[in-house]
Amino acid sequence: MTQLDTSNPPSDILNDHTSSKSNTVNICPSKIGNQIWYYPRFNRVLKKGPEVKVSEADAMRLLSSKTRVPVPQVYASFEKDGRGYIIMAMAEGQPLWKMWDSIDEGKKQYLIDQLSTYVQDWRRLSADYYGSVGSGPCGDVFFQHLPAIGKSERTFGPYASRSEYNEGLIEALRNARPDGIWGEEEQSLADRIRSLVGEQKTFSHGDLYPDHIFVDNNFTITAIIDWGASGFSIPEREAFEATSRDNHPIWIEIAEAALPHMKREDYIFYDEFNEALRLYSGI
16 A cells, blocks of 8 residues: 555544544553554544654555565555554454463464464565664664663664664663763673674564454454564564563463574573663663
């Protein structure tokens, strides 16, 4: 589907949303920032907000055209007045968390096998840069933390090589430190980062957990949603972020069975680095 011109958003959806007779439903009323609205009349969803980017829609289009991964069909995407808009199909089924405890081990394994197949499928996608789809900034968690006081929020990437990506990580660490704070611990982390090699640029969801995996009554995965953090990155990214963003024991067990194996020592290092990025901001 062709991306719409930012000056000409689809009037049927937007007019329905602003009408006093609209029966639109705010799917996530407690969500801060971005909003997600469901339009029963069209059976479509509007995701909008200052953090919504067209690259998320582009990622779903890429997956729909190049893989068998089930994603919501995108009808339109655009950015206007500092806000992004994505109009897409409503995901069928219910989040994995809502049914997991009530199903037997055979059905659980069936779901794990499906998830593993889809993850392998999207990991076959590659690019010549590290960043979001369309040569946008990196969505990796390492680049999403708040800066130290006195530093400015910024984006990082895209990067053409692993050495550039590594230097971006170090720059993110510097941005997370107040002026004048750079000691032996920071230098040790920077030296370790610079020693990392491997030019593989692997597609990652970047925010995979059970609420983003929809399942129907036949225990078939019908949709994987929320691709806002997705993009091309280091191969370890998927497993690290899936298990560090949500460390519920049951999800860890699912993720370890469905996602590519990550060496324990690599996880420990990336976790140490990630915590160092949060040291002064807490976020």
